[in-house]
Amino acid sequence: MIESKTLGSAAGVQYQGVIDKSETTPLPSLANGVIAGRFKRGRMDKPFKVTASNYKALLGHDPSNPSYLAVEDAFKRGISEVSILRTGGIGDAGIKCVANFAEMSLPSSDLEVVPDGFVTVSRNGGEFKTYKLPPSGDGADFFEEAYFSSDGKKIIFFDYPYGAGQLPDSNKEAICGIDSEGMVLTPDQGAINLMDLELFAGHSKITPPYTLTKQHNWLTFKPTEGVSPANDMFFTMIGGDSGASTITIHSCAVIERYIDPNVCMPNGAEILYMNGQNEPTGDLYGRYRVDGGEWVDYTAPADYYLVNEFLRHTGVMQSQGGGGISPFQFNVNSRGGYLYGAAAQEPYVDGQDGVVEIKRTTVDFEITDGGANDLVQLLFGGNISVSSCAVGSWYGV
Numbered sequence: 001m002i003e004s005k006t007l008g009s010a011a012g013v014q015y016q017g018v019i020d021k022s023e024t025t026p027l028p029s030l031a032n033g034v035i036a037g038r039f040k041r042g043r044m045d046k047p048f049k050v051t052a053s054n055y056k057a058l059l060g061h062d063p064s065n066p067s068y069l070a071v072e073d074a075f076k077r078g079i080s081e082v083s084i085l086r087t088g089g090i091g092d093a094g095i096k097c098v099a100n101f102a103e104m105s106l107p108s109s110d111l112e113v114v115p116d117g118f119v120t121v122s123r124n125g126g127e128f129k130t131y132k133l134p135p136s137g138d139g140a141d142f143f144e145e146a147y148f149s150s151d152g153k154k155i156i157f158f159d160y161p162y163g164a165g166q167l168p169d170s171n172k173e174a175i176c177g178i179d180s181e182g183m184v185l186t187p188d189q190g191a192i193n194l195m196d197l198e199l200f201a202g203h204s205k206i207t208p209p210y211t212l213t214k215q216h217n218w219l220t221f222k223p224t225e226g227v228s229p230a231n232d233m234f235f236t237m238i239g240g241d242s243g244a245s246t247i248t249i250h251s252c253a254v255i256e257r258y259i260d261p262n263v264c265m266p267n268g269a270e271i272l273y274m275n276g277q278n279e280p281t282g283d284l285y286g287r288y289r290v291d292g293g294e295w296v297d298y299t300a301p302a303d304y305y306l307v308n309e310f311l312r313h314t315g316v317m318q319s320q321g322g323g324g325i326s327p328f329q330f331n332v333n334s335r336g337g338y339l340y341g342a343a344a345q346e347p348y349v350d351g352q353d354g355v356v357e358i359k360r361t362t363v364d365f366e367i368t369d370g371g372a373n374d375l376v377q378l379l380f381g382g383n384i385s386v387s388s389c390a391v392g393s394w395y396g397v
Helices: 055-059 066-076 141-147 307-313 375-380
Strands: 002-004 012-014 032-039 048-051 081-089 101-106 117-123 129-133 157-162 171-177 183-186 190-193 199-201 204-206 210-222 247-257 269-271 284-290 296-300 317-319 324-326 328-333 336-341 352-366 384-394
Touching: 032 066, 048 055, 055 066, 055 081, 066 081, 101 183, 101 247, 117 141, 129 141, 141 157, 157 183, 171 183, 171 210, 171 247, 199 247, 269 375, 284 375, 296 307, 307 317, 307 328, 317 324, 328 352, 328 384, 336 384, 352 375
Parallel strands: 002 012, 032 081, 317 328
Antiparallel strands: 048 081, 101 171, 117 129, 117 210, 157 171, 183 190, 199 204, 210 247, 269 336, 284 296, 284 352, 324 384, 328 336, 352 384
C-alpha cells in the first residue's frame, strides 16, 4: 500500500500531515453576541437584536455581504441572539448624508373632484409600503410615518408648500430633508433655518427652543403598481416619469422640542367619539386614575350614557360652555371633540384665559378589554395620559 501526500490516481492512503491549530481563535458557542457591520435593513441610531428566525427579514437577505455572513455563521454555531450595530449601509445607506428635497405639483384647487392618491415609499432601506392618500392628505399614515418620529413630536422631513401666489390655478410642494445644522433648502426661498421657526409635528405646534440630533434618514419613492400615473404621487414629483425607477430624499438631522424636565408641559387628547357610529348598548365601563393613585373602574348603563359624565367622574374636569375653573377643559359633540390641560404661566391652550393656581394634575386612561362598550377605546382609541399644569379659568365657546 502506498502512503503519500500526492497519490494522484494510484490506490493507497493520502495524508496531509499534522495541522497545528493551537494559535487560532475558534468561535466559541456563546449564548449571544455582538456584530458591527453594514446591512441592507435595520435601524442605524442604536443597536438592535436579531434571532435565528428573524435575521433574514430584519437585515435583508444578502449572502454576498461579509457582515451578513458573519451573522449567519454565529447562528450556525448555536448563538441564540445577536446584537447588531449597523455602522453603514449598502446602496443608499453607504451614501454620505447630504440633505436634498423633492418637488411636487399638486392637483389644481379648482378641480371639483380631487381623486384619491397613492404613494409607494421605503424608509431607510426598508420594505416598500403603499399608502392611500385622501384628497386633503390630512391624517394620512404616510405623513405620520415618514415625516415624524413615532411619538409625533420629532420632525425628520419638512413639508414645504410654495408657489400658490405665483400660480393661482395650482400649488406646489416640496418634501425637504434637514441638514446637520437644522437648515432646509427650499425650491423658492433658498435655505431656511428651522431652528428659528415655530413648527408643526403631527397636529401639534411646537415652539423653540429645539434640540437637534444628527441622524441620517432617507425616503425612496417608486411608482405604485397597478395605479394610474394620474393617481400616483411619484409622477407629481419633478423627475418622476416613466423612465425613472426611484427618487430618494435624504435628511441628516432630527429636530424636536426641548422640554426642560423641571417645567410642567400641559398636553391633551383628541376625542374620537362620533355620534351614531358604533353606538354601544348595555353597560359601559371605563378605567382611569388621577396622579398615579388607585385605578378607578367606572360603570354606567347605556341609557345614561354621556361622554361628559365619564370625564366629569374623574373629579378634575368640567364641560365646555359657560366657562369656569378647572385643571382641564373638554368639549364633546356629535363629531368628536378634544381634551385640554391648563398651561401654568402664559396661557396658550385654546379656551384658557387665566391661571387660578399652579397645580399639576395627570389623568391616565386605560383600556379594560377594548370592546365596543369600553369608554377609553371609544373616546381615545387606546391607553392615554393627559396632563395639566394649573387650575385655569376657561371661557365658553
